[in-house]
Amino acid sequence: MELSVAQWLLVVCLVAFPLLYEWSVSFKYFCKMAFYNGWILTLAILAIPICAVRGRNVENMKVLQFMLLHIKYLYGIKIEVRGWENFNIKEPYVVVSNHQSSLDLLGMMEILPSRCVPIAKRELMYAGTAGLACWLAGVIFINRKKTDDAISVMTEAADTMLKEDVRVWVFPEGTRNHSGSLLPFKRGAFHLAVQAQVPVIPVVMSSYKDFYCKKEKKFTTGKCTVRILPGVHTKGLSSDDVPELADRVRDMMIEAFTQISSERPGKGPGVMH
Numbered sequence: 250m251e252l253s254v255a256q257w258l259l260v261v262c263l264v265a266f267p268l269l270y271e272w273s274v275s276f277k278y279f280c281k282m283a284f285y286n287g288w289i290l291t292l293a294i295l296a297i298p299i300c301a302v303r304g305r306n307v308e309n310m311k312v313l314q315f316m317l318l319h320i321k322y323l324y325g326i327k328i329e330v331r332g333w334e335n336f337n338i339k340e341p342y343v344v345v346s347n348h349q350s351s352l353d354l355l356g357m358m359e360i361l362p363s364r365c366v367p368i369a370k371r372e373l374m375y376a377g378t379a380g381l382a383c384w385l386a387g388v389i390f391i392n393r394k395k396t397d398d399a400i401s402v403m404t405e406a407a408d409t410m411l412k413e414d415v416r417v418w419v420f421p422e423g424t425r426n427h428s429g430s431l432l433p434f435k436r437g438a439f440h441l442a443v444q445a446q447v448p449v450i451p452v453v454m455s456s457y458k459d460f461y462c463k464k465e466k467k468f469t470t471g472k473c474t475v476r477i478l479p480g481v482h483t484k485g486l487s488s489d490d491v492p493e494l495a496d497r498v499r500d501m502m503i504e505a506f507t508q509i510s511s512e513r514p515g516k517g518p519g520v521m522h
């Protein structure tokens with residue numbers, strides 16, 4: 250039987266792809282990351298019409314959360330959550346969390362409180378279907394290149410939080426960080442909490458180093474611990490207190506990060522999902 254060039258190519262791809270996937274750690278990394286982004290863009294196609302019925306609304310965040318929750322199973326990532334009780338606050342609050350990678354989305358969706366929207370860089374708004382889904386879910390976009398614009402968007406957010414009973418999730422490092430610790434914090438999240446006079450709730454995701462490393466192109470199955478820390482109150486604080494508040498919260502988060510990242514997999518209390 251003679252094979253055409255196209256058939257040969259197909260055979261080579263069908264054989265080469267699984268072999269490469271099995272043998273090459275980097276190839277596996279690229280495939281997994283490409284699928285991660287591609288799958289999110291695809292899910293967003295489904296989410297958009299559902300969200301569009303309500304228009305731009307923070308309740309749509311629940312739709313995105315529901316659609317993204319299964320991804321941890323596809324990637325074999327176990328997420329253990331500790332400190333759920335610290336979210337038992339009826340009033341609005343500002344969640345601050347560490348930012349290692351776009352995989353943070355998994356930990357975020359695992360625990361996302363109701364009526365809680367993230368603050369994201371403006372570029373995400375142009376990420377095709379994902380950008381539109383984010384916009385419909387009320388994600389707050391800031392232009393990091395224009396500090397004044399970003400500050401005025403955040404000041405407006407302080408008002409919205411109180412008027413519309415909304416919680417806000419901020420990554421105070423301001424960018425992804427794989428260094429194994431936390432970058433110095435930008436102060437926007439803390440100004441926001443002080444302006445609205447609402448608590449800051451720190452959330453810490455343990456280091457991904459055992460299963461994910463962008464530099465080494467490693468992406469295996471693994472476990473991540475997410476710890477919700479007790480809220481830090483801001484009642485009576487003014488903008489002068491922001492630097493001290495930001496430092497205090499960062500210290501708490503570094504301590505928690507070091508502790509949960511140094512535990513051996515499978516040890517420690519918590520609820521496994």
Ligand SMILES: CCCCCCCCCCCCCCC(=O)SCCNC(=O)CCNC(=O)[C@H](O)C(C)(C)COP(=O)(O)OP(=O)(O)OC[C@H]1O[C@@H](n2cnc3c(N)ncnc32)[C@H](O)[C@@H]1OP(=O)(O)O
Binds near residue numbers: 379382399
């Ligand atoms: C079905 C599936 C669909 C798809 C679903 C996908 C869902 C995805 C959602 C997840 C999105 C996650 C995205 C994550 C990100 O994009 S992280 C990047 C963006 N986030 C941030 O940058 C937040 C943190 N940044 C800040 O808080 C900054 O401070 C900022 C406000 C942006 C300004 O930054 P910068 O220009 O670098 O300036 P400084 O930080 O140096 O600040 C300058 C001085 O201004 C003071 N300041 C800051 N904020 C305020 C404020 N609100 N009010 C008053 N003053 C403020 C700050 O303190 C500085 O002054 P001093 O130096 O302290 O005197």
Ligand SMILES: CCCCCCCC/C=C\CCCCCCCC(=O)OC[C@@H](O)COP(=O)(O)O
Binds near residue numbers: 373
């Ligand atoms: C037609 C356009 C197609 C665009 C394709 C875009 C591909 C992206 C697709 C899906 C995005 C998945 C959503 C992941 C959300 C995670 C957001 C994130 O982690 O952003 C990084 C940001 O915090 C900090 O950025 P930098 O580290 O400063 O950089």
